[in-house]
Each structure stands twice: as structure tokens, then as C-alpha cells.
Amino acid sequence: MAEVIESPAVWCSGLRKRYRKRVAVDGVSFTARRGEVMGLLGPNGAGKTSVIKMLLGLVRPDAGEVMLLGRPATEPGSRARVGYLPELFRYQPWLTAAEVLDLHVRLAGAAVPAADRRECLGLVGLADRAGDRVGGFSKGMQQRLGLAVALVARPELVVLDEPTSALDPLGRADVRDLLLSLKARGVAVLLNSHLIGEVERVCDRVVILDHGRVVADGTLAELLGGQELRLRLDDVGEAAEKRLAAAGVVTREGDHFVVALAGERDVPELVADLVGLGVRVHAVEPGRVSLEERLLDILRGEHGSAAGVDQRAAQEDVARAAGRDRRSFEESAAGAAGGDRRSAEEGSA
């Protein structure tokens, strides 16, 4: 049976933009697959918003190519199934929230029934403000409206530029749920956010920009390096030591063992094996470099892979940590597939 090859949600190559003497974007290339949540990270002035605007045809690149959902971005039609929340979110203040959505549905050329539009406003918590003029909205409400605008025309790709900048903690949690529901529906998301914790929680892949260049691109697992497992064990015999060594490189300090997991996929299985070998297991704690630390490392030019194991994670209770563990293993599995393609792209660039 022939395999259907789906075009990526976003593909860009060699994007370059200069504003007078300042180079804002310098040869940016990356790919976001369909159904994937991709984070765009970087310090202020790294060129994130410029890249997003070039993807959407709002800024003309000096060089480079963009494809959106398989069509060249030079065709306006390529944006038919794209939703966008700009960093600078403003909507016609003389229109009501419902009218703004109606306008965007018309501009998108989509057929969205009135009930779905109302539901979309409800999704962002504006159901009871549908008939109010946007001019009277707070910044947070305008940003919520912006989210509704980005989502109303049944997009296959949603580009969110700082979607939580004006939102309170509750609003941020809503956005996180929204992102997860988009992910569950297979909608691709390109997310630019300074809230690294959010990115780490919802993104499958991350592109890090600095000084207009891509300095890192990969799945979270790829970027954050290998997983560590910290164990406190008693009665470790020779067989148990062999079993641990099979899981990865082991460092031992008294009854504390740190295993840099190499190929191990199933931590519960390892623990079960150890117990089976008569080992008394007191504690199992996963440890990982946080995205924030990794980002700072990369931006400071320190590319050491295992620097700074997340100490906070070690303090989390074992049950919760085990949940995190499983997730990161899934990411490694997904990342292994993505890694080859990425290096191929780098090669061609």
C-alpha cells in the first residue's frame, strides 16, 4: 500500500531579513510537522516575531522560501487554514467580539456555522461578551478574543506569538489546555513564548533562535540530552550491578546509584528486575536538565549535554516523577524518528 506523504505544516529555508543595518534574521530554516506543537524560543530581539511574520507574509524576507501546509507562502491561499494570534493583538474597536469573528470567517473564506463561532468565543471565556464592542475590552480579553480569531476558521496550523503575555494565571492554564486540545485534534501549532515551563509542557519540538540564527532545533528529548535515574538501593549483588550496567553508565556513591539511561525504555521493568534480584529499592528518582537550563546553556554558548541535572525534579515525589518519566521516554521515541531527518536538513542547508 502506497504511503501518503503529508507535507509539513511549516517549512522554511534560508530566511533572511535586514532592517537597515541590523540583521534581524540570518538564514533561518526549520520544519514543523503536521499535528506537532513546535516552540520557538530565544531571547528578546532574537528574531522570533520577524520569522513568524515572514512565514505569514506580513514581512517580506530578503531571501529564503516558506511553504505553509504544502503551498508556497507567496500564494495568499496558503494561509486559508492558518490561524494567527499576533504579539501585538488589536482588533477593530468599533466592532463587537462576534462581529470580529464573523469578519475573520469571511476573510478566511471558511464556512463556519454561527453556533460554532459562539462556541469558539465560549472556548476562550468570552461567551457572555459576544455582543460587546472590542474597544471596551481589557488587554487580557482582547488576547482571548485573538485566540478565538486564530481558532475560528478551522485551522490546520495555528501560529501563536506570545499567547499568554496579557493573561492571568487562570488564562495561562486555559491556553495550556487549549494547546493540548489542539494537539489532540492534530492541529499543528507554532508557539512563541517566553514561558519556558509552558513550552516544555506542551511542545513536541523546539527551535531556539539567537541573533537571528537557529542555534538549536530538535525534540525536547534531543535537546535535553539523556535521562538520568537516581536510585537508593541496598543489598546490590553482582547480578544486580550487571543489570544496572545494562541500563546505562552507573556511578555509585554509597547506596546512591546514578544511572545515565542509554537504551533503557522501561524504568518499572528495571525496578522489577532489581527487586527480583533481591535488591531493596528505597527510592527511584528521575533527573533531567530543565529546558530553561538548557536554553541558558545554549545561549551562553555552553553546549555541554549533561550539565546541571534538575535538582528540583529530584525533590518531586516518586509517583509524579514516574509519570514525567514515561512522557520523556515517549518523547525520546518520537525524537529518534525526527533526529535523522533533522540532520539531513542541516546537511542540505
Next chain:
Amino acid sequence: MIILTVAGLTLKEAGRRKVLRSLAGLTVVLLGLSAWGFARLDAEFGGLTSGEAKVAASTVLNLVMFGLSLIAALGTAFLAGPTLAGESESGVALAMLARPIRRSSVLIGKWLGLVTFGGGFVAVAGFAQLVIVRVTIGYWPPRPVTGLALLAAQAAALLTLGLLLSTVISPMASGIVAVGLFGATWIAGVVGSVGDALGNDSVARVGTVSRMLLPTDGLWRGAMNAFQDPSLFPQFADGFGESPFLSEASLTVTYLGWAALWVALVLGLAGLSFQRRDL
């Protein structure tokens, strides 16, 4: 389709941004004053000959129409700026232009909405003025529809310039520059007519050149000619050239063609400039 959507949005903006109400207020004041003035004209100068009465009526009608055209021009020029440059500056344009639409469609839609707005205003207010003159002193211009159409065309020319300017400079500046150029062209037109009256070709050329560069004054002169009584010209030929509110010749087809081409060229330039603009 997109063009009509944007045109409708522009009209809605004009209606909701209180521009319409402000314009209506100004117009009612102007029409009221002119009704009172025309009534006084008839009462105070009851002994005028029919020829004198026609000159007076034509001049004052043109004067009031100039006021109306000024309101239309100012209103649309100051609407044209914010509608494009303001939306780009505030960020309203970002979400809209990220939709699968061409920027040229947005520009033409806005232009169409503004032209409809300016044209509608000129038609309603201008017709009301003509009715007032008819009721107060019994004068009805020879070609009212042509005159009103030319006034609307004048507003269209100025707002097109306003749109072009708003693609390169800030909204307020674009309104001010457009209105400044409008006033300068009108003054250059008056200077040109003085040159004509004095037989000084180089001074007269000032008016001709300015009417080519920005056709608002030329269209205005055509409109005046359509509003004034045609029988006046043979009797008062000497006085025509000197008056800024009487025009001795109707517009040629060539000039109208040039005005249409000018609007198309300026709109095209605005399109190019808007297309290249980074948001």
C-alpha cells in the same frame, strides 16, 4: 468578495467612529447658515436685476458648495489615513492580512468604501443645498448631477492621495499633508485665474500645472461651472477670471480622462507601496 467585505467594513467604521455624526452635524450647521444667508440675500437685495441675482446666487452657491467639498475632502482624507496607516501601526492589520487575502484587495476595498462614503455625503448634502437655494431664491443650477459628480470625484481624488500617503507616513501626517496639498492646489488655482485675468501667462501656468499635479482644483472648477448659470458668462466675462467662486469653462473630456488616470495611478502606487510594506 474580499473587496466588498472590506468596503463594507470601512463604511461601518465611518458610521461607528462618529465620523458620520460629526460630518452630519457640521453639514447641518453649514446648510442652516446658508439657508439663512440665501433668505437674507433675497430680502436685503430684493431690487437686484435678474442678472445680478443670478451672479449673486451662483457665487454664494459655489461658496457654500466649496464649504461642503471641504468637509467631504477633510473627512475622507482624515478617514483614509487611520484606516490604513493606523491599522498597520496599531496591529489591527496583522491578524487581517495574515488571512488568505491579497493586500491589493484590502486597499481597493478600503478605497471603494471611502469613495462610497465621500460620494454619498456629497450627494445627500449637496442635493439638500440645491433644494435650499431653490426654495429661498428660486435658483436651480443648469447641471446639478454633473456638478455633484465632480465634487464627489474631487473627494475621491483627495482620499486616494490620502491612502497613498498613509502607506508611507503616519496616519495623522497623511491627513494633514493631503489636506495641505488640497489647499495649496486651490490657492494655486486662484493664483492661476488671476494670472489669466491679467493676461500673465507664467502666473496663469501656476494654476494649470497645479491642476495637473493634483486634479482636485480642476474638478472643483468643473463643478462650479456646472452649478452657475450659463447665461452669465457673456455678460460678465471680465469678472469671471478674478473670482475664485466662478468658473468660465466646463471641463474637457481630456481633463476628466486625466483625472481618472491620475486616481488610477495614485491608487496603483498606493497598492505597490502597501504591498512592499513590512507590518
